[in-house]
Amino acid sequence: MTPNEARDIADAGFSHIAGNSDLIEALLAQSGSDVAGLRAMTQRPEFAQFVLDFLLEQDQRVLDFAADAGIRPERVQMARAILGGGDPW
Numbered sequence: 001m002t003p004n005e006a007r008d009i010a011d012a013g014f015s016h017i018a019g020n021s022d023l024i025e026a027l028l029a030q031s032g033s034d035v036a037g038l039r040a041m042t043q044r045p046e047f048a049q050f051v052l053d054f055l056l057e058q059d060q061r062v063l064d065f066a067a068d069a070g071i072r073p074e075r076v077q078m079a080r081a082i083l084g085g086g087d088p089w
């Protein structure tokens with residue numbers, strides 16, 4: 001997996017989160033920010049890591065996202081490792 005593919009997975013993850021009111025509320029709570037602050041965070045390089053960490057916190061989040069994105073759940077962890085930190089498996 002390339003860094004670009006990993007960022008694409010993170011972008012798809014954020015789209016998945018944004019499309020679910022429960023997930024976006026949880027992401028906002030975890031970020032300690034409001035919608036405007038979250039928008040600003042999306043411009044920071046580490047935002048992709050934050051999104052993947054959020055998804056990886058709960059198995060069901062990863063499974064739901066992976067099913068929605070049409071990818072194997074393991075690819076979410078691989079993307080996180082490629083972007084810095086975490087184990088590839």
